[in-house]
Amino acid sequence: MADVVLFAAFPYIAIVLAVVVTFYRYYTDRFSYSSYSSQFLESRTLFWGSVPWHFGILIILLAHLLALLVPGVWQDLIAAPTRLYILEVIGLALSLAALLSLLLLFGRRFYTHRISVVTSGMDWLLLVVLIAQVALGFWVALYYRWGSDWYLHTAVPWLQSLARLDPEAEFVSSLPWLVKLHMLGGFLLIALFPFTRLVHMITVPITYLWRPYQVVVWYRDQRHA
């Protein structure tokens, strides 16, 4: 029963919450959409925290997503043992980098008074959940080896069943509890997403790449597009 609640109901609650609140927040309090950078108050430690954290977690998330969206390609990719080893080592290294830099960011917020005064309760909660989630992921990768393979046969069909609106918790119900915790952590973060500064993820300014440098805005769009 607990499995049904946690792995069949909770994910939907998390996603609905994320979507509804994200839109609600965007249309009622757009001013609050910000990355709330604290670099202005402290720059040096931030570099060693923020850069490895972002690049590490982005690549790891991308790997999770790739295996989920195109499991066939992923299966072929890890078919050769050499490639599997390389991928696992890269994954471990990146998650370790992400974990260490996250701990550094936590310490920075905790010990630098200038930064702690601009840290909200939600920021602390998010940091703790993120640390737990990345630590769990690292632990799972280290002690339940070849996750890039068994992920394809447990989490992927489960997530696909969720996407089909036909949740089948059996795919994951017999996994070790640490692994299950990591999966729940993922959906907990999705649920937290709209309430935290994480919303800056969906405002990544990709359009800057093809926009002209200068932006001129007229009162009325009558002459200049």
Next chain:
Amino acid sequence: MDIRAQVSMVFHLDKCIGCHTCSIACKNIWTDREGAEYQWWNNVETKPGTGYPTKWEDQDQYKGGFERNNGKLKLKLQGKLATLANLFHNPNLPTLDDYYEPWTYEYEHLFTAPEGDDQPTARAVSLITGDYMEIESGPNWDDDYGGSPVYAANDPNLENLSDAQREQIQEIERVVFFYLPRICNHCLNPGCVGACPSGAAYKRGEDGIVLINQDKCRAWRMCVSACPYKKPYFNWSTGKSEKCILCFPRLESGQPPACFQSCVGRIRYLGVLLYDADQIEAAASVEDHDLVRAQRDIIQDPNDPEVIAAAKANGISIAMIESAQRSPVYKFVKEWEIALPLHPEFRTMPMLFYVPPMLPVLAATRDGQYEVDGANGSDVAAGSEGLAPLLSSLKGARLPMEYLASLFTAGNVGDIEAVYRKLIGVRIHMRKETVEDVTAEEAEEALAQAGMSAEMAEAIHKLTALPTFDQRFQVPPMAREVAVETRQHPERHKREAGFGPVIAPRRRW
């Protein structure tokens, strides 16, 4: 021809007394809030000096403005891909310590301290952390040299000067400085807009005011780095960048900006310039020594029928064009050519122009003696024979021309000398008219050297020394009734006008 209107400014540095009234007027209206305490949208610096934030002019450090790259304009900061890669950590962002840590004093302690043998004190506390702090710098730490030339020695503009010239500036009996009030330049080619990945920074089409949309800003912080004048500021409390808005709510109701209205020395002028937007990129891409000329050239004559027709075709109202025709800024910048942009080599086309200061411009010392050309029987510089010492060569200027050229003409000494010859010409001519210790021939010679007519000298004198409020400020009709549409539905604005933002601009989530 793509004619647009720009609310532009002239600051006459000869009249600035460095009283900071402008800064206070601005602070009281706009930046007296949490997160903005350290921001001085208007500040006044002592030059030579390092300014605020410290050494803002040093673009090797801050990477502000644009540069020419194979004839094309590029942000000095970074390319577009690098911008996205640097979102996580901006390597060129000034931090709070490059400005100063804002503080207040623990005044309450004066009343609540227990009785004792010593006077109670009001210690300084940080406005950010609330901790006790040692005050180590402030927005005008080197005001009036702050008691020593140590600060001024770090002025990046001194790089082009010889050692002898540098020593001359600091010599105790002729120590020289002037004040440089700075607000946002509302550039034609703004670096902050060019670097803003979110597109939150923008230039208003109707009046050229550069603003940051607070709802679109995502705290990527690139505007702070990319503005060579360091005029966008990061609000550490709300997580948004802010900048001078040229008091557009005041302008829209027909009043000049607060810093203009409150200026004690009446150094500030405001008016509309019409310019050709098609030429911006070309004009910002010319060689350094042509930059001032190129910027003057894209400013168009508001009385030229062709320009008027093009302006009308662009939807610029007749009232706006008429305002441009009365603009005092047009006179200073284009007709008389005595107002210059600050650091044109940053290539952002700043639309705030400065009339450089005279600083009793003449006399250097040699062997401990004042060396005024023509006085003390010293050599008279060529071309100044027979004229009073006041008129003599600019080579002996108290502040070297190279220094002023580094500030106002991207190093072009010819351009700055031309301005000074005019300023001197006005003085000689008016001296002939009023004090009458200069002969008519001498005055004519001075005007000839400056290449201007007596009428022009008189007009410059009149607008410099005796302007009325309305002559200084030609506030154009800003069409507030249309302007509100950019921010809010007019019906909603009607219901809420006067009550400020409905949702307070502070962090909630």
